[in-house]
Amino acid sequence: MLPSSRLCLDRSLSVAAQHEFPSHDRQGAAPAKFCKLTLMFTIGMACITFCAAAQTPRTADGQPDIQGLYTRNGVVGLEANPPENPIDPSDKNPLSVSSRGDGLGPYPKVFGEGGTVLRGGQRGRPQRRTGIIDPEDKKLPWRPEEDAKRRDFLLHMNPPADLRHVELNARCTLPGLFQGEDNNNPYQILQRPQEVVILYDYNHTSRVIHLDGRPHLGKNIRLFMGDSVGHWEGTTLIVDTTNFNGKTAYSREIPYLSDALHTVERFTVADNNTIDYEVTIDDPVLFTKPWKVAGYFTRAPKGVESLEFACAEGSQTLVNIFGQPPQPK
Numbered sequence: 129m130l131p132s133s134r135l136c137l138d139r140s141l142s143v144a145a146q147h148e149f150p151s152h153d154r155q156g157a158a159p160a161k162f163c164k165l166t167l168m169f170t171i172g173m174a175c176i177t178f179c180a181a182a183q184t185p186r187t188a189d190g191q192p193d194i195q196g197l198y199t200r201n202g203v204v205g206l207e208a209n210p211p212e213n214p215i216d217p218s219d220k221n222p223l224s225v226s227s228r229g230d231g232l233g234p235y236p237k238v239f240g241e242g243g244t245v246l247r248g249g250q251r252g253r254p255q256r257r258t259g260i261i262d263p264e265d266k267k268l269p270w271r272p273e274e275d276a277k278r279r280d281f282l283l284h285m286n287p288p289a290d291l292r293h294v295e296l297n298a299r300c301t302l303p304g305l306f307q308g309e310d311n312n313n314p315y316q317i318l319q320r321p322q323e324v325v326i327l328y329d330y331n332h333t334s335r336v337i338h339l340d341g342r343p344h345l346g347k348n349i350r351l352f353m354g355d356s357v358g359h360w361e362g363t364t365l366i367v368d369t370t371n372f373n374g375k376t377a378y379s380r381e382i383p384y385l386s387d388a389l390h391t392v393e394r395f396t397v398a399d400n401n402t403i404d405y406e407v408t409i410d411d412p413v414l415f416t417k418p419w420k421v422a423g424y425f426t427r428a429p430k431g432v433e434s435l436e437f438a439c440a441e442g443s444q445t446l447v448n449i450f451g452q453p454p455q456p457k
Contacts, residue, residue: 184363184397189321191339192363192397196427197316197434203405203423204310205259208266210381211279214286215295256404262420269416278414281383296377296384300439302333302352304376305369305391305407314434315425324358324365329434337367344370350387352376363397378409386413401427 185193260266270278281293288294297307308315313330322340327333337356345355350373358367374387389411396404403425410418 187319191319191324191360192365193319194324194365194395194397194403195317195319197314197432198403198425198427199312199314200308200310200405200425201423202256202258202310203407203421204306204379205421206266206379206381207260207268211282213282213380215282215380256422256424258423259421260419261406261422268419271414271416274414278382278384282381285383295380296375300331301375303328303331304352304372304385305354305393306378307376308333310423313437314428314432316434327434329437331439332437337365344368347371350374354389354391365393365395367391367393367395369393385409385411388413395425398424 187193187195260268263269285293285295297303308328308330313328315329316327318325318327322338324337324339326335326337328335333353335353335356337358339358339360341359342357344357349355349371351371352373352375354369355371356367356369358365360366369391370389372385372387372389374384374389376385376389377383378385389409391407391409393405393407396406398404404422405424406420406422408418408420409415
């Protein structure tokens with residue numbers, strides 16, 4: 129707890145402790161001691177929240193200042209009873225890029241080590257639930273016919289039956305909201321008047337969140353990253369995103385989402401180095417109701433810089449895409 133927040137709490141407890149409640153003799157009436165404890169707790173928590181909000185640094189236009197370089201953690205998680213995924217390594221899919229004996233994979237090894245460098249020994253927030261948090265049992269509310277289509281689609285991805293079945297990452301598409309890689313490639317947050325900009329190290333992507341109250345784009349405009357508009361509620365940035373193009377994925381097990389996708393994200397300042405993150409995913413084409421995912425952003429150590437991420441379409445995955453090249457006779 130920050131020192132001034134502790135001072136707020138001490139003062140609130142002192143005020144509550146001096147407040148006198150009348151005694152009640154009637155059966156079922158709350159004892160005065162219980163009322164006092166309840167008041168002390170309520171005032172204390174409200175005071176801590178107010179003080180934390182008051183202490184958060186602000187930009188010139190009054191936004192809570194969250195600028196900096198972060199690594200993201202825990203957003204992409206497995207659902208309960210996930211389907212067989214032939215892209216991941218197993219005896220059944222020796223062509224998987226994850227199975228390469230030379231360690232190259234689709235990208236140089238340094239990219240796989242980025243998360244360790246970025247976290248710089250910082251620990252995460254073990255009390256925070258991550259991955260799919262609603263529904264609690266992680267059984268996603270798939271429409272049965274769409275789940276069946278998804279499971280069949282996966283079985284035709286390695287080797288891909290056609291271009292549509294090539295993993296989107298291997299085609300260097302923009303990552304949408306979820307495929308920026310957890311625990312690895314960094315995100316840089318910048319703030320301009322009436323805007324929050326998120327720069328992805330992954331695949332040199334940028335995302336602009338407009339805070340000026342504008343409406344969403346027309347329905348005929350479809351984008352990989354969607355159209356994001358937001359506003360601040362205290363120290364929480366709430367972002368509403370629509371206008372997706374149906375060419376983004378949540379994970380390897382959920383290799384596509386429809387163009388009806390609608391997300392609501394909540395970026396909440398937890399402390400000077402942490403932003404809690406929640407996103408509600410509403411895709412009525414694939415699911416019967418929305419579901420929710422959680423994670424967090426951890427500030428990178430000072431001196432860490434974003435590196436160029438140059439994605440060459442099909443690089444080191446050409447065998448997966450096209451099969452073995454013809455052998456000379």
